[in-house]
Amino acid sequence: MSKPPSANEGVFLAPNTLYMPVRLSGLDKISVFNDREEPGNFYRVILVWGGEGLLYVNDVPHELSRGSVFLCDAMPRLRSDPQSALRGIQIEYRILTADGSKPRGLEHPVPLKRCASGILRLAAELESAWKAPQPGDPVRTQQLFIEWLAELINEMNVRQRPADSWLGQVLHYMETHFNKELTRERMAEYANVSPEHFSRIFRRHTGRTFSAHLTLLRIRRSAVLVL
Structure with missing residues (x-):
């Protein structure tokens, strides 16, 4: 079967740019990531692979459930509802450009809902690699992060295509x-x-x-x- 052309416009990984995960934790420590005094080139991702609950973005509530992903820079104040049973991962990453230009990370005004299972699977693999790094494979975490980031960008581009x-x-x-x-x-x-x-x-x-x-x-x- 021939395939229609994929979306080539919209969100993409910029060339000559380095994307580096710098902090990972569970969703019970969301507020800890609010301590960045100089946000600079830092960006944040909240990904949920289980449970339901609320995420407060600058005190505005957003409902999250399995497959939800929230993307922002380091500026918003984030906190979760203490009564929520959300399970997942939060990632802080940094972007460095070869020419020193201002980088552009992934941002979305509201959480993405029901993201593809491959995005959740790669996020789980990334968390495992982060918690238990293998001396014989020092770039494994970086590799998984880029694979996951590419999958997420593809998901965002697909959603921009009209049905x-x-x-x-x-x-x-x-x-x-x-x-x-x-x-x-x-x-x-x-x-x-x-x-x-x-x-x-x-x-x-x-x-x-x-x-x-x-x-x-x-x-x-x-x-x-x-x-």
Whole structure:
């Protein structure tokens, strides 16, 4: 199957720029990261892989749950609700540019919800590598951080693409290949989006899950063929 072009505009990792994680901790220590007197080129990430609760950004509450990611620079004052049962990781990273220009980190005014499972998996691997560094692999943490950052940027770029740019192609393909082996994962790859994002947008626009829509389509097409 041919794929539509992926989004090349929007968020990206700048060339000749170094992204370095400098602090990682659990979500029970969110306020500790508020102590940066000179924010400079520092940025923060809050990622949730379990539980539900509130994150206060300059005293404004935001609901978080599994798959939520909040991105900001070091300026906002962050704190979590003591009653929350959020599980995840917070990361502070620094950006250095080769030419000394002002770097641009990842920021988003509200938390991203239901991010792809690959982002959560890489974050968990990053936490493990940070807590137990391997002397024989000194760049493992940096490598995992860049892989995770690239996955997150791809997720943000996918969300910027209008659903109309790929959903119509998917529905047409299903209409013309309904008798083939079609799966959510295969069609998500065709659309160049994550399976989670695919399911969410597909149901929002069609009113049905992918499996239900495919079953109904096959029933209708079979009835037409019988006639």
